[in-house]
Structures are given as structure tokens and as C-alpha cells.
């Protein structure tokens with residue numbers, strides 16, 4: 036037995052009630068997911084399509100899977116209809132592709148737009164201005180089978196708390212600018228996903244209502 040149940044319990048004692056928790060189970064075996072499931076956890080996050088599909092087969096059907104990794108268009112079809120939320124839409128091309136495939140499959144796919152503010156060049160996502168521009172131009176109105184539920188973002192990978200806070204604040208600002216623009220008439224745009232094991236308390240202070248926590252629950256990942 037691992038400490039998964041105890042870690043979760045500790046975490047839930049700290050997370051405010053208005054904040055949802057995705058347990059990021061990538062690279063961890065299905066048995067550990069079962070331990071979290073047994074104590075009531077239902078939202079799990081995965082970043083690789085093959086691994087996600089294998090776990091969907093093995094695990095209970097009422098799990099809400101969040102896809103949080105970079106998604107290639109050639110893998111879209113295999114996960115359509117299987118995820119509660121795809122959090123990592125990092126290009127308009129990917130979004131349009133998901134919309135087309137969702138329509139074909141007769142499902143509505145819920146997604147978050149990933150915004151990039153962190154220092155690292157390797158992180159995916161829309162630049163803040165690009166994302167605001169996408170909404171102001173009302174391009175989302177062309178979507179037929181995709182529901183944009185909000186925004187996901189990551190802070191720079193650093194120990195500098197002020198930097199982390201500034202990154203989360205910048206992401207939250209993009210979220211608010213879009214959400215509070217009445218001319219857009221967005222419905223169900225209410226999710227701000229920010230914060231991981233090392234930085235979620237700062238993210239919550241800056242307005243996050245969905246955190247994605249992995250190693251704090253499941254331990255270090257063996258890549």
C-alpha cells in the first residue's frame with residue numbers, strides 16, 4: 036500500500052471547498068489510481084494518449100478524465116468522447132480539428148484554452164494577446180461541437196515565488212478579460228485551471244478554481 040489515500044486526505048484538508056482537484060496520475064500505475072478512487076477521488080489527469088486509453092480500459096467508468104498534455108491532431112479521434120475535459124488546447128488548428136471530429140462523432144467536447152506566460156520556451160499555449168484576440172474576433176462562434184469552459188495555464192518552473200505569482204496573475208487577468216466581456220455572451224466559461232503540487236496555494240490565491248496535483252499525491256514520477 037502506498038500513501039495515496041493519506042496524501043489525498045491531507046490535501047483536501049487544505050484545499051478550499053470552491054476549488055476542484057484533478058489528481059494527475061500520469062506515469063503512475065492503475066493500482067494507485069484505484070487507491071485514490073477508493074477514497075472518493077473521481078477527477079484524474081493524464082498527459083499521454085496511449086496511457087490514457089489503457090487506463091480507461093482498466094478503471095471504473097465513472098472516472099472523469101482530464102487530458103492535460105500536448106495533443107497531436109492525429110490522436111484526437113481516439114480520445115473524443117472519452118474525456119470530461121481537454122485542458123490543453125494550444126492552437127486554433129487543434130481546436131478546429133477537435134470540433135470537426137466531435138461533430139462527426141456526435142458528441143460535445145469540453146475544453147480549456149491553454150495560455151502561455153511562463154519563461155520556458157518549451158511550454159505550449161496561446162500568448163495572452165493572441166487568446167484575447169481570438170475571443171474579441173468572435174471566432175469561437177464557429178465552433179459547433181466544442182464548449183470552451185475556461186483557461187488553463189502554468190507558472191514558470193522556478194523557486195521565485197514572486198515570479199510564480201506574477202505568472203498566475205497574468206493568466207487570471209486573461210481569464211477575467213474574456214469572462215467579463217459581455218459582448219462575447221459566453222456561457223459556462225467558468226474554469227480557471229492553474230496550480231500544481233509545488234505552487235497550487237499561490238494559484239488559488241490568484242483565483243484558480245481547478246488545480247492539477249500529481250507528485251504531492253502519488254509521489255515522484257519515474258519517467
Ligand SMILES: *Cc1c(COP(=O)(O)O)cnc(C)c1O
Nearest residue numbers: 059103231232233247248249250
Ligand atoms: C504533470 C503535470 C501536472 C502535475 O504536476 P505535479 O508537479 O506532479 O503536481 C499538472 N499540470 C500539468 C499540465 C502537468 O503536465
